[in-house]
Amino acid sequence: MRHEEPIRDDEGPLGNPATHYDDNALYSVSGRVWHEHGNERQLFSGATYSGDTPATGFHVWGSTLTDEGVEAYKEAVESLPPEEQAAATKELLEEHPEYISATVVAPVAEDGRYTLRFPDDRDYNQDYLYLWVENPAGEVVPAYSTFTQPVFQNARRNLQWSPAVDPAKNNAGLAGKPFQRWHNVNFAVVPFNESVLDIVNHDTEDNPARPGDTAKLELSGQPTPLQSTIVWVGPNGDELQTCEDVTPEDLGECASFPVPEDAKDGDVYTAQLRDAAGNIVAADSFVVADPVSISYDEVSFGPEDKEREAKVEPTLEALSGKPAEPREDQTFRFGDELPEGFEVSEDDPTVATFKGGADNPEGITATIDPETGVVTVTAGEDAELPDGGVELPVVLDGGEAPAANGSVSIAAKPALPEFAEIGEQLDPVYEPVVEDQDPEADGWQSGAPKLE
Numbered sequence: 005m006r007h008e009e010p011i012r013d014d015e016g017p018l019g020n021p022a023t024h025y026d027d028n029a030l031y032s033v034s035g036r037v038w039h040e041h042g043n044e045r046q047l048f049s050g051a052t053y054s055g056d057t058p059a060t061g062f063h064v065w066g067s068t069l070t071d072e073g074v075e076a077y078k079e080a081v082e083s084l085p086p087e088e089q090a091a092a093t094k095e096l097l098e099e100h101p102e103y104i105s106a107t108v109v110a111p112v113a114e115d116g117r118y119t120l121r122f123p124d125d126r127d128y129n130q131d132y133l134y135l136w137v138e139n140p141a142g143e144v145v146p147a148y149s150t151f152t153q154p155v156f157q158n159a160r161r162n163l164q165w166s167p168a169v170d171p172a173k174n175n176a177g178l179a180g181k182p183f184q185r186w187h188n189v190n191f192a193v194v195p196f197n198e199s200v201l202d203i204v205n206h207d208t209e210d211n212p213a214r215p216g217d218t219a220k221l222e223l224s225g226q227p228t229p230l231q232s233t234i235v236w237v238g239p240n241g242d243e244l245q246t247c248e249d250v251t252p253e254d255l256g257e258c259a260s261f262p263v264p265e266d267a268k269d270g271d272v273y274t275a276q277l278r279d280a281a282g283n284i285v286a287a288d289s290f291v292v293a294d295p296v297s298i299s300y301d302e303v304s305f306g307p308e309d310k311e312r313e314a315k316v317e318p319t320l321e322a323l324s325g326k327p328a329e330p331r332e333d334q335t336f337r338f339g340d341e342l343p344e345g346f347e348v349s350e351d352d353p354t355v356a357t358f359k360g361g362a363d364n365p366e367g368i369t370a371t372i373d374p375e376t377g378v379v380t381v382t383a384g385e386d387a388e389l390p391d392g393g394v395e396l397p398v399v400l401d402g403g404e405a406p407a408a409n410g411s412v413s414i415a416a417k418p419a420l421p422e423f424a425e426i427g428e429q430l431d432p433v434y435e436p437v438v439e440d441q442d443p444e445a446d447g448w449q450s451g452a453p454k455l456e
Contacts, residue, residue, distance in 0.1 A: 298410025
């Protein structure tokens with residue numbers, strides 16, 4: 005869509021593009037180019053230059069057709085449905101590149117304005133133009149404009165896509181000077197290359213972080229040329245760290261984020277890339293994994309114990325060794341996989357019974373306080389546990405935090421032996437021992453027996 009020898013126009017934008025009489029600009033196209041923030045109500049008004057940023061450093065390109073090219077274009081392209089015209093235009097110009105009379109490129113000035121001055125010694129067809137915008141890297145960028153597809157047209161075609169104010173022409177000339185001027189041919193550039201934030205050493209699945217770790221952040225892609233800001237956000241939505249004017253090469257202090265020492269298991273931290281209007285254009289997150297375990301001192305009782313009830317408090321400890329406590333909306337309950345003979349009430353998972361519970365002489369009832377995790381074990385008068393005791397699984401869950409798991413052990417004390425057996429074990433047994441009193445004398449020298 006360009007001439008093989010583009011013309012560079014470095015004279016800058018015209019001061020009065022609608023009414024000028026500059027002899028060097030008989031054929032001119034002028035307008036403004038800006039980065040569209042989208043920070044206004046534009047449902048009905050479309051893109052407008054309202055608090056937006058000039059696209060300084062970008063370039064506007066424009067091509068026009070020769071007179072012969074216009075005639076061929078009318079026949080080969082304009083007779084087709086709109087959805088087929090772009091492909092037909094490409095095919096026509098690939099076969100006849102000579103139909104492009106001139107291509108002019110001009111930089112966008114500091115205030116966002118530009119002017120393309122087409123040569124007056126070549127064919128110029130004001131109603132057969134194609135304009136586009138390129139970024140400093142030479143890449144075509146999408147923008148609100150009347151040039152919505154690569155076809156040659158009048159600049160007022162597709163006004164529904166025109167950034168306000170609409171393009172207009174003024175061909176009022178002087179004697180012998182047929183001026184042809186387009187003005188308000190504007191382009192509202194929109195973000196075009198996806199920016200990607202990547203926390204390279206942690207994520208929310210395979211590589212969780214631990215308290216005290218450091219998360220490393222990278223930015224790739226091509227962020228908007230407007231001000232870009234990185235914000236690290238904590239699990240409660242608090243903004244913990246902010247770095248402005250970042251680039252892929254320089255993220256400032258936000259290139260790393262120290263995971264707080266008091267971060268809890270399941271906490272999610274997010275890095276956000278925000279544009280100049282505060283919109284989030286990219287983000288990445290990681291989760292903290294510091295699983296909590298639950299432990300209890302052992303509970304034990306035997307048949308001879310008069311006290312048939314015992315209470316034990318839980319100890320919560322994170323994998324990092326830090327003490328832990330229940331999170332918001334978490335409660336304690338017994339787990340589902342109970343030892344043989346124990347059952348948990350369908351209506352109340354904080355109650356587990358063995359052989360009908362403590363109301364039965366041979367039964368046991370275990371309850372757990374859902375708020376504190378304190379386990380109370382009550383045994384019937386004749387309750388006996390299997391050899392080796394049992395372990396009741398305990399779960400702390402609910403809310404958004406990960407569950408914690410543990411168990412409470414109930415051990416069986418061995419029964420004391422019967423009294424007769426004790427007497428037998430304690431009564432001494434004496435046996436007489438006779439020794440030769442004088443081994444060197446002839447014969448056996450008897451003496452008083454000794455008891456051992």
